[in-house]
Amino acid sequence: MKWYIIIALAALAISVAMLLIQLIKLISAGKPKDLSKGSGNISAGVAYSYTKAMSPMEKESAYLHLPTYAAGMIYHAGIFASLLLFLLFISSLFEIPQGISIIAGAILVISGLCGLAILFKRFINAGLRSLSGADDYISNFLTTLAIFATAAFLFFEQAEVLYYMIVSVLLLWIPLGKTRHLLYFFFARYHLGYFFGKRGTWPPKSLK
Amino acid sequence: MERNIKKKGLDVLAGKIDNKLLTNLNSCVRCGLCADSCMFFKALNEPKYIPARKVALVSSVYRRYFTLSGKIAPVLVNAKELDDHAAEEMVDLLFGACTMCGRCVKHCSIGVDIPYVVRKGREMLAAMDMVPDTLQATVDSALTTGNNMGIPEEEFTGTIQWMEEELIDEMGDEKARIPLNEMHAEIFYTLNPREPKFFPLSISAMAKIFYAANENWTLSSKFYDVTNYGFFNGNRAEAGKIAGNLYDEIHRLRGKRMVLGECGHGSRANRWDGPNYLGKEYDFDMITAVELISGYIKQGRIRLDKSLNKEVVTIHDPCNLVRNGGLLEEIRHIVSASCDSYTEMAPFGNENFCCGGGGGLLAMSEYNDRRIKVGEIKAEQIRKTGAKVVVTPCHNCVDQLSQLNHTFKLGVKIKTIAELVADALVIRKNN
Numbered sequence: 001m002k003w004y005i006i007i008a009l010a011a012l013a014i015s016v017a018m019l020l021i022q023l024i025k026l027i028s029a030g031k032p033k034d035l036s037k038g039s040g041n042i043s044a045g046v047a048y049s050y051t052k053a054m055s056p057m058e059k060e061s062a063y064l065h066l067p068t069y070a071a072g073m074i075y076h077a078g079i080f081a082s083l084l085l086f087l088l089f090i091s092s093l094f095e096i097p098q099g100i101s102i103i104a105g106a107i108l109v110i111s112g113l114c115g116l117a118i119l120f121k122r123f124i125n126a127g128l129r130s131l132s133g134a135d136d137y138i139s140n141f142l143t144t145l146a147i148f149a150t151a152a153f154l155f156f157e158q159a160e161v162l163y164y165m166i167v168s169v170l171l172l173w174i175p176l177g178k179t180r181h182l183l184y185f186f187f188a189r190y191h192l193g194y195f196f197g198k199r200g201t202w203p204p205k206s207l208k
Numbered sequence: 209m210e211r212n213i214k215k216k217g218l219d220v221l222a223g224k225i226d227n228k229l230l231t232n233l234n235s236c237v238r239c240g241l242c243a244d245s246c247m248f249f250k251a252l253n254e255p256k257y258i259p260a261r262k263v264a265l266v267s268s269v270y271r272r273y274f275t276l277s278g279k280i281a282p283v284l285v286n287a288k289e290l291d292d293h294a295a296e297e298m299v300d301l302l303f304g305a306c307t308m309c310g311r312c313v314k315h316c317s318i319g320v321d322i323p324y325v326v327r328k329g330r331e332m333l334a335a336m337d338m339v340p341d342t343l344q345a346t347v348d349s350a351l352t353t354g355n356n357m358g359i360p361e362e363e364f365t366g367t368i369q370w371m372e373e374e375l376i377d378e379m380g381d382e383k384a385r386i387p388l389n390e391m392h393a394e395i396f397y398t399l400n401p402r403e404p405k406f407f408p409l410s411i412s413a414m415a416k417i418f419y420a421a422n423e424n425w426t427l428s429s430k431f432y433d434v435t436n437y438g439f440f441n442g443n444r445a446e447a448g449k450i451a452g453n454l455y456d457e458i459h460r461l462r463g464k465r466m467v468l469g470e471c472g473h474g475s476r477a478n479r480w481d482g483p484n485y486l487g488k489e490y491d492f493d494m495i496t497a498v499e500l501i502s503g504y505i506k507q508g509r510i511r512l513d514k515s516l517n518k519e520v521v522t523i524h525d526p527c528n529l530v531r532n533g534g535l536l537e538e539i540r541h542i543v544s545a546s547c548d549s550y551t552e553m554a555p556f557g558n559e560n561f562c563c564g565g566g567g568g569l570l571a572m573s574e575y576n577d578r579r580i581k582v583g584e585i586k587a588e589q590i591r592k593t594g595a596k597v598v599v600t601p602c603h604n605c606v607d608q609l610s611q612l613n614h615t616f617k618l619g620v621k622i623k624t625i626a627e628l629v630a631d632a633l634v635i636r637k638n639n
Contacts, residue, residue, distance in 0.1 A: 022234075029227040035483035037490070040534055049319065060315040061241035068241065072317070130255035131238045131264065133286035139237075176277045176285060178237050181318060187231040188319040195321065196314075199480065200534030201558060207540060 004164040008090060011168035018175035019183055026187060031194075038198040045197015049189045053202065068121065071114040078111020079143055082150040086167050089153075096154070105154035108147050115144030139177040146170040209292045217290055217332040221270050228321070229328060233267045235320045236260055242322070245315040247561050248305045251582040257305055259312040259322045265298050266329040295338060302329040303340055304575040307567030308440075309527035314558065330442030339441045346437045346571040350450050355433035357401040365429050367404045371412045378412075379419055379635060386415045389461065390426035395500075396463030397425050398434035398454060398478075400471040400603035407603070410470070413630035417501060420633050421509040425467075431457035434469045435604075436477035438485075440568030448485035451478060458492055465493040467500050470624045472526030472602035473566065476533060498529065498601050501629055502538040505545050511634040517547035519621075521628065522595035524553070524586070524609060525560040526602035535601075542625055543599055546632040550599075553589040561585050563600075565608025580615055583608060587616035601625040 056062035062069040081104070088096070096104070119140045122128045146167050153163035173179060196202035238260050243249045248257040255261065264286070271278035271287035278287030288294060308323035316322065333339060339347075350356040355364075365388065372386040387393065395418075403410050418425050431453040438447025458466050468475040475496045483490050504510045523543055529535045536557045543550050553560065564583035569575055586609070590598055598609055598620050609622045 026227045026230055029225060029230050032226040032228050033484065035487070035489045036480045037483075037494075053314065053319075058314070059317065060245045061239070061317040064244050065241055068239075072239075125240070127243060127255040127258060128238075128240045131240055131258060131260055133268075134284050135286040136238055138284065178286075181235050181237050184231050184235040185318055187227065188235040188321070191228045191231055191321060192313065192319040196534075199532060201531060201536075204558060205537050207537065207557075 004161050004168075005090065008086075008164040008168045008171070011171040012086075012090070015171040015174050019180070022175060022180065022183060026183075034198070036198075038200075040197050040200030040202070042194055042197040045195075045202040046190055046193030048197070048203040049193025053192075054189075068118070071117050074111050075114040075118060075144075075147075078108050078115070078147045081108065081111070082147050082167075085150055085154075101154040105151040108151035108154070112144050112147040112151060115140065115147060119144060135177045138173065139179045142166075142170045142173050142177075143179065209290070209295065213336050214290055216335040216337075217295070218269070218273055220328065220332045220335050221266075221274060228324065232263075232321050232325050233270045235318050236263045236267065237318060238264065239317055242312040242316050245312045247309075247311070247564065247582045247585050248578075251585055252578070256301065259306075259316075262301050262306055262329070263320060263322055263325045265294065265301060266325050266332070269294065269332075295333070295336065298329050298333055299338055299340065302326050302333065303343065303568070303572065304578065307527070307562045307564065307569055309562035309566055310531050311527070311559070311561065314531075327442060330440070331444065332442070334442035339443070340572050340574060342572045342574060343437065343441050343568050346568075347441050347443070347446050347450075350433060350435070350437060350453075351446060354431050354453060355401040356435050356437055357405050359401055359404055361429050364404050364432075367408055368411070368427065368429070371408050371415065375412055375415050375419065378416070381419075384415075384419050386411070387426040388429045392462050392464075393424050393426035394464050395423060395425035395467050396458045396461060396465065397427055397432075397467050397469065397497075398474070399427065399432045399469045400435055400474060401433050402603045402607065403469070407606070407624075410603070410624050410627055413624065413626040414469070414497065416630045416633055416635075417504065417510060417626060420511075420635055421504045423509075426461060426463065428457045428461060434471045434474035434478065436474055436482075437568055437571060439473055439477035439481060440571075444485060447477065447481070451482040451485045454478060455482065455486060455490070463492070465495065468494065468496045470497050470601040470603055470626060472528035472533075472605060476528040480533075496529065496533075496535065496601070498535050498538050498542065498625060501625060502541050505542060510629070511636070512545050512629065512632040513634050514546060514548050514632060516632045517597070517628060519547075519596040520594065521547045521550040521597045521599055522553055522590065522593040523550065523556065524563060524590075524598055524600040524605055525557055526600055526605050527560070527562050527566055529601060530560065531558045539601060539625065542629060546628050547597075551593045551595055553593055561589065563605045563608040563612070565604050565611075570604055570607055579608070580611060583612045584616065587612045587618060590618055590620060591616070595620065597621045597623055597628070599623050599625060599628050 149163045149166040152159040242259040246259050268288040269290045277285045306326050310323050312322050346356050349358040368386050375384045436450045438450045563586050564579050569579045606622050
């Protein structure tokens with residue numbers, strides 16, 4: 001096995017282990033005890049939280065910022081596609097046909113450009129800049145770089161070493177930086193659904 | 209900052225914290241898209257008011273002291289020291305620039321429960337003895353006198369007797385009552401102390417509704433305060449003591465059902481947080497005045513004549529009763545049954561903007577200018593409806609709206625739900 005693949009596998013193992021530790025810590029921490037009597041439907045609230053509440057029509061963060069929202073969606077799709085491709089490459093399950101490689105690479109370039117646009121926005125927007133620390137720039141930069149590296153590897157085999165190195169660094173960073181929202185996001189949506197579901201706010205009632 | 213003070217603040221985040229807090233401390237990606245959902249940012253347009261900034265004040269301290277990466281490489285992971293500067297910024301932004309209305313929560317791209325983190329930050333500041341004096345004085349008053357305005361029992365009793373005499377006159381019935389300290393009543397009713405102090409007519413409005421519904425109810429002369437500023441100052445022990453006053457009183461009087469008077473945060477603090485403060489499930493039923501009145505209308509226990517309220521009404525949805533309490537429909541059911549026409553603000557309901565007086569801000573006079581400034585959003589919402597009456601089932605909201613009415617010359621009347629309903633009541637002769 002090539003040395004850089006061994007490094008990538010080690011990075012993957014460390015990343016998964018660190019995320020697992022955080023997951024175990026989360027689960028063992030337990031939910032806050034809530035002794036109040038509910039007036040809504042918690043299950044329906046949680047289901048709503050994971051579905052319709054995520055719709056761009058329901059969130060100002062989406063419908064008031066459509067370009068950013070669209071860029072964010074494409075960016076995240078690119079991240080997940082890159083991680084999936086990494087697993088495919090490293091497991092050597094099958095070879096991607098050249099035609100598909102070029103199309104996938106082109107799509108990833110678009111996704112990477114979206115990531116760059118979001119990073120650029122963080123640099124130029126005073127409000128965002130004031131919120132940002134090293135983590136924000138590192139997370140965004142590393143993820144974008146990994147998407148571009150994936151695209152490059154799809155286009156050129158020569159990019160293989162660089163690709164595995166970049167993805168390894170990203171994998172190690174995921175549990176440390178804000179990229180760990182990959183894990184916490186799902187818990188956040190659950191708690192939100194529980195809160196609003198128990199109180200009867202979610203799912204929203206239609207007014208007669 | 210003295211080491212022991214810092215330790216007290218950090219102890220709030222130490223030890224066994226639940227996974228809701230752990231989640232919310234680790235979820236924010238600082239995308240900043242919550243900014244436009246926050247009235248403080250919208251009205252004051254400074255980056256420090258972005259809700260994510262308020263989350264970061266707490267989460268960065270958590271990372272610095274309670275995560276390995278924060279201890280080893282704080283700069284890389286946005287981990288920050290809890291020092292005097294950080295603590296002062298927390299006081300200014302967590303107490304003085306967030307009403308914990310929760311509007312940002314549903315619009316957050318992730319779903320971070322921002323007020324939950326803000327409350328945790330307030331708990332840290334409370335442990336560090338950094339609660340603004342004005343807010344703490346309100347809590348102290350409730351702890352020492354049983355109500356947040358420090359109204360002596362004799363004064364309260366006198367006001368109630370006066371309101372009872374008025375009620376007898378108005379109803380033309382010697383049996384009309386505002387009962388005090390009656391045992392085994394069906395309903396143990398609670399008040400915001402602003403009512404006996406400044407708005408006694410809202411007590412008489414509710415008394416008229418009880419009279420019309422032929423209800424068996426009582427007030428306590430000592431523990432009637434529905435508010436709980438311990439919900440705001442971040443001191444759970446004090447919040448528990450205040451919630452315990454009503455819990456003990458309904459048991460002493462052997463009341464069957466507690467009805468929470470028209471107060472947003474008081475309803476939330478008692479109904480949703482009270483059992484958790486006291487660590488026990490309540491063994492009595494508890495509903496808000498809104499649900500009670502809506503029930504009376506549905507059951508036909510009171511009759512209303514809409515035409516008695518001819519002016520156009522709009523509704524201000526208190527955050528703690530609607531977005532954080534699920535009473536969107538009930539309020540509209542009552543208002544539509546009580547007036548000729550009502551119109552909605554834009555936005556309204558779960559999307560509504562806070563009046564600006566929540567989160568204990570009304571009690572913190574040092575933030576008065578900021579409070580009025582952020583209230584301009586609400587004032588404009590009201591103005592655009594063209595309504596002549598603003599109805600809201602929350603006395604703190606009434607206070608803030610009254611100040612906005614005066615400052616921004618809105619020319620509207622501000623009423624509680626009970627006042628609107630009382631004006632539309634048809635009193636049956638055989639009541």
